[in-house]
Amino acid sequence: MILNNCSGVSIMQQDAFDQNQKAFTTYPSIECNEEITITLDSVKVNILCRDSMKKPTAGRADTNNEIWVIGRKMNDKVVLNQFILGHELQHLLNWKDGRIANPDGEN
Numbered sequence: 001m002i003l004n005n006c007s008g009v010s011i012m013q014q015d016a017f018d019q020n021q022k023a024f025t026t027y028p029s030i031e032c033n034e035e036i037t038i039t040l041d042s043v044k045v046n047i048l049c050r051d052s053m054k055k056p057t058a059g060r061a062d063t064n065n066e067i068w069v070i071g072r073k074m075n076d077k078v079v080l081n082q083f084i085l086g087h088e089l090q091h092l093l094n095w096k097d098g099r100i101a102n103p104d105g106e107n
């Protein structure tokens with residue numbers, strides 16, 4: 001098993017990561033000591049290494065636990081837009097457990 005605490009993002013991503021985290025911490029929140037565990041069955045992630053998604057769609061997900069995101073090749077590795085991947089994963093979590101907010105802001 002590999003466990004990663006995600007403390008070392010690349011310098012290129014640091015600004016975006018910091019801005020996103022700053023925005024997240026400004027969300028109004030009531031005190032929450034709850035831990036939620038959600039198990040998703042057979043999540044399939046499709047990575048399209050081209051800008052072929054219809055604009056303005058940057059990613060999509062469906063209720064069969066399938067996600068599509070755009071990747072970019074960099075130094076022989078495919079890099080994903082982590083914000084979009086997280087957004088699409090949150091859709092799967094929302095569909096599985098209604099305690100998780102719809103990332104599009106709807107119920």
Ligand SMILES: [Zn+2]
Pocket residue numbers: 087091103104
């Ligand atoms: Zn969405």
